[in-house]
Every structure is written in C-alpha cells, then in structure tokens.
Amino acid sequence: MNRAVVSSYTARTQALITATGLSNTTKINAINSFDLEIQSIESKLTNKALYLLFLENSTWNARNFLGTSTFDLTFSGGLTHTASGVLPNGINGFANTNFKNATHLSSGTNYTLFFQSMNDSNIGVDIGSFSTGTLVVLDIEARYGGSIYAGQNSNGYLTASNSDGSGIYINTRISNSDTRLYKDNILKASSSSNIGTTSNIDNYLFARNETGYASFYGSKKALTAGIIDGLTVGEIAILNTALSNLKTNLGV
Amino acid sequence: MIAILTTEQKDSLIGQTYDGECYFNPIQDLNDNWVISEQEIAQSSLQWLKDLPLSEYQPKPQTPLF
Numbered sequence: 001m002n003r004a005v006v007s008s009y010t011a012r013t014q015a016l017i018t019a020t021g022l023s024n025t026t027k028i029n030a031i032n033s034f035d036l037e038i039q040s041i042e043s044k045l046t047n048k049a050l051y052l053l054f055l056e057n058s059t060w061n062a063r064n065f066l067g068t069s070t071f072d073l074t075f076s077g078g079l080t081h082t083a084s085g086v087l088p089n090g091i092n093g094f095a096n097t098n099f100k101n102a103t104h105l106s107s108g109t110n111y112t113l114f115f116q117s118m119n120d121s122n123i124g125v126d127i128g129s130f131s132t133g134t135l136v137v138l139d140i141e142a143r144y145g146g147s148i149y150a151g152q153n154s155n156g157y158l159t160a161s162n163s164d165g166s167g168i169y170i171n172t173r174i175s176n177s178d179t180r181l182y183k184d185n186i187l188k189a190s191s192s193s194n195i196g197t198t199s200n201i202d203n204y205l206f207a208r209n210e211t212g213y214a215s216f217y218g219s220k221k222a223l224t225a226g227i228i229d230g231l232t233v234g235e236i237a238i239l240n241t242a243l244s245n246l247k248t249n250l251g252v
Numbered sequence: 253m254i255a256i257l258t259t260e261q262k263d264s265l266i267g268q269t270y271d272g273e274c275y276f277n278p279i280q281d282l283n284d285n286w287v288i289s290e291q292e293i294a295q296s297s298l299q300w301l302k303d304l305p306l307s308e309y310q311p312k313p314q315t316p317l318f
Contacts, residue, residue, distance in 0.1 A: 058273035077277030078289030091254065091289050091309050092277045125317075144317060214277075216317060 010035040012065060016052075020060045027054070030249035031065075037242035041228075041235045044112070049099050050226035051205070053086040054250060061086055062095075071099050071227075073205065076214075082221070084252035085118045088206035090219030095205040099227045101129070101138055101153060102200035109198045110230030111153055112172040115140045116223040116243050118252070120165040122146065124218025125208035127225055131199035132211040138199070139208050142169050142220055148188060150181040154195040160188035165220055168243050174230040185240040203227060223247055254287040255304035262286040270296035282310040 007014045013032040016022060031052060038045065049071035053061050058081055062073040074096040078089035088094060102108050115126045120143060128139020128151055137151030143165030150158040150171035158171070158181040173179040173195070181189040205225055207214040224243060231239065257265070257278060265276040270292045278286045287309065293301045 058271055062273060075274035077275075077279075078291035079274060080291055089289050089291050091311075092279045092287075093289065093291065094277075141317070147318075149318070216314070 008032075010039075012067060015067065016063065016065065019063065020055065022055065022060065027250065030246055033249055034242050034246040035065075037245065038239065041231065041238050044229040044231060044235060046106075047104070048226070048228040049097055050224070050228065051097075051222075052224055053081075053222050054083055054224075054252065056081055056083055071097055071104075073097060077217075079206070084250075085116075085221040085223040086206075087119075087221040088124075088218055090121070090124060090217050092214075092217060094207035094214045094217060096209070097127075097203045097205055097227060099203050100200045101203070102198045104227075105198075106229050109153060109195075110173045110175065111138060112170060112228045112231050112239075113138065113140050113150075113203075113226075114168065114170045114228075114239065114243070115142060115220075115225045116168050116247070117142045117166045118221040118223050121219045122165065123216075124206070124220070125204075125216040126169070126218045126220055126222070127203060127205050127208075127227075129199060129201050129203045129209040130211070130215075131201055134197065134199055136197050136199035137208075138171075138203065140169050140171050141216075141218075142167070142183075148181065148183060150179075150189070152179045152191065152195055153199070154197045156191065156193070156195065158189035158191060162188075168240050170231070170236055170240065172231045172236060174232055180233075180236070182236055182240065184244075185237055223250075223252065253290040253306040254281070254309040255290070255293060255301065255306055256281075257286040257288060257304075259286065270298075280312065282312050
C-alpha cells in the first residue's frame, strides 16, 4: 500500500530544506520551532524579510526565510559565515537587503527592524539606511559610542545608553505617534511625536546605505536580522521570545 | 588586515564574486589606496590575491554619527 509522505515541518522550513539541502537536524528543528512561534505574528511577515544567518555558507544565508526572493541578501566585502552567525569585518563587509521602506513596508511608514547581535563592539551601523537628500534615517546601531541608536524612518532617533552590544534589538513603529526601541524585550526608549516621512532606498545589513554607498561598517556578528511591519507590544514579546528560543535551541 | 591593490587590479575585481555569492568590495584607505580585506582573499580561489602582502587597515577619518 502506498502511503503519502507528510512533512513534519512548516512550509517555510521545508522550503528552506528543499532549496538548500540543509541536513543538520539541530538547525532544522530549531528553525521549525522558531517558525511555529512566529506564525502568531504572520500578518506582519507577509512579503517582508527575515534572515537566518547561521547556515554557515553565503548562498544559504542570503535566502529570505519568508520566501520573497526579491529580498534575498547580496553580500559584499569581508564577511565570515559561522555556525553562530555572520561576522562582518568592520572594514568593508555588508549585505544589501534590497528592501526599500516606502515601497515594501505595508503602510510605507510603519516598520520593525530587528538585529540579533552575538557580540559586543562599539562601532558601526548594524542594519539600516540614510537618505541624504531627505535626511531620513531608519537603522539600528546596537552599540555606538556607548549608546543604542534607532533611526525612526524620519530625521529622529531613539537612544539609550548601552554597555554591551550583544542581544536582541527591536526598533518598531506601529503608528506615527508610537515608536519603540527594545533590547531583550526591555523598553529602552519610545516616542509619541508625530513622524510622517520615509525614504525609498535599500536597507543594508552590517552598514548603512547612505544613498547609494555603504558607510559606518559594523563588526557585530548577527544570528538573525529582519525588516517586517510594525509590531504591538505583545507582538514584540512574541518575536523576542522566538528569537531567544532559536538561539537556545541552536546551542550558540 | 587588508591588501593594497593597483587600480587595474581593483577594476578587475569589481562585479566579481569571491565565493560565487559574495562580491569583492574594494574601498579606499586613508592614503587613497584601493584595498580589499583578508576575508575576501581567504575565500577566493584567485591565486594572485594570496600573493599580496597584508597590512593593517588605515581608515579614512569619518564624521561621527552623533
């Protein structure tokens, strides 16, 4: 009797396995559990970008886990692909997400940037863009000169002191009057001021896109990173927990 | 660590990948030399790159973000 083979993995996990040939069961099971956890914020993930950067080679790490290949990463410069993330060299290593805020965010303005940092360094932009013409910045600097900075997709920043650049950083705007910066699910800064601008240039990972060229190269190793729609406080907690559990399940 | 390139060497690397996926990214250092990183060299199969001497990177001064 023929039996249908039913995958025990989520569609996204199975798609990753099929596309890459990934066979490491620790990684597969960790990814599958992560995907099950983030399905409760699915409406914020559709046609957005999420990168799993612990797959140990550039071809696999470039893939947008959420499936929209438009946002597959384009890597350039000095990068090292390890089991605990991609380490940029702080000199010329970065990746283009090919994700443009005004075009690809559902509202055009509300956003979430996240960056899961595996090490401390006190330099560089970790993910983001800066439109020099309109002076619009959207980014995360997990630690720069002793502070976290989070560009608000405007000409403003959220900021807080930070003595360790590792951790899970989430920079989100759910409405023009509600922007928040979290580290490890702890609110570090927020703003209720009205913000109405946005830019339309690609966001870079491990640097910022300064209207066409990479600047402020970072040296923080990323386990994951992404650009999705704006999150509520409850959704921030879900994402943070899922990212934290992923790191634990990977054993890194 | 970085290696200094001639302009011709830099031009030959533009648009090329060093591992089939990652692009070379020559940048200019403090003295306007074109340089690439040791990571790019280590992951490339181009033998002539591996013969280049490595030295400390001297960055251009950058206006602080804040």
